[in-house]
Amino acid sequence: MKPTVSIIMATYNRAQYIVESIKSIQAQTFENWECLIIDDGGTDNTSEVLKPILKEDNRFSYLKRTDNYAKGLPGTRNYGLDLAKGDYIIFFDDDDIAHPQNLEICVHEFKTKTIDFCRYIRAVFTGDFNYKYDFSKEYTHFEIDKKDVNRILKNELLFNSCAIMWKKECFDANHYIEHLMYAEEWELYSRIVAQGYKGISIDKILFYGRKHEQSNTGEFFKQDPVRVKSNADAIVLVFQNLKKEGLLSSSIIRYFIQVSLDYKKYNLFNRIMLTLNLSKKETLKWKLYYTQLPLRLFFYKWYKKYLKK
Structure with a gap:
């Protein structure tokens, strides 16, 4: 069956974190998704720790970035974008945790509103993750369009890579700039919004980013x-x-x-x-x-x- 959502996960030497991230995807209450795990040429045992998961759950695919895409996060994500089959795109990192309702709530917003993207709140954590979720479906929202571009650029309205689900059409003519090794998502997402794509921001935490010094x-x-x-x-x-x-x-x-x-x-x-x-x-x-x-x-x-x- 064609997946509704394509999750793109770039990975590089994160064997110690990636399984926990993958299990948070498997715990999603919305189940019609594919997850493209794209390895950017890592040298650790990521492929080994993923083998049992890949064997038991065919919604996951593990691929190596090809030489048609530049080494680095932007090129790796672009490869995933070109492979994605879902109607909606979301980027998850290989060391973070997704709320179990992440996909369910975002897809619901797309089905009930005329929007191109759904932004939500991203919390951060260090050390061990506390698996105590708020499963409430009551939250407020506000609209975002090109008038908000300056707020995005000034980081007054944060557009974190893992805190937005997008319609796939947003990326038909927009990909990451592959030579950028920082601020690549900031540049891309402000570019998309500046082109007139409209969305909403919901006031609910649906993603948890792990803080550590090895991150970009x-x-x-x-x-x-x-x-x-x-x-x-x-x-x-x-x-x-x-x-x-x-x-x-x-x-x-x-x-x-x-x-x-x-x-x-x-x-x-x-x-x-x-x-x-x-x-x-x-x-x-x-x-x-x-x-x-x-x-x-x-x-x-x-x-x-x-x-x-």
Whole structure:
């Protein structure tokens, strides 16, 4: 039977976590799904620990990323996207835990509303997971469309990879940028919403992310140069897309010019200006803003500190 939902799980050397993640998928109250486990060239015993599960449950497929896709999370997920058979797509990580009602509630929202995606709440945990779930089906929701793109870009409205179910059509012309090693989902999901796809956000925790230093996010906050450079590259791609969709505003330009102060090594400010291709007058205005910004931020922080006294 054709699966309703395709779960795409990229994996790389996570044998110590992946079985627990897989069992949370098997515990789903909605059962018509496929799970594509795509290995990005790991060297541990992931294939061995998965053998019993693959033998007993044919909804799981274990594949190795082919050379047609770049090594890394984006390429691995793109391979899964091109194989997926479901009407809906969801990305689960290989070290996290899905709420048993995750698929059931999201599919219900798609069946009862005209939406392209269903966002939900993602909680985080460290160490052993506490298997005490809230099985209530009472929750509120709000709508999301292209007017919310700036909130997504400023991380005021988080779009975590494992906290959204999408209609497959959202990815017909949209895939991950494969050279990005950080912020790839942030760039892709803001791009999809900017194109006019609409969805909802429901106020219920349906996913639990495991926090540890070996994650991409953990490496970024440790200032891993590959992750930091990728974030700068993603910002430039975001500006290209905003320009294409006619969604650029002074507020979002101002926000990322301030961000670019932390990315001088990657020439982010000049790359933003090059992408914007503004008039000489407008370019000069933003260059002056950028030059004066450190001093303005210094006095702003001093003023806030003074007010607290």
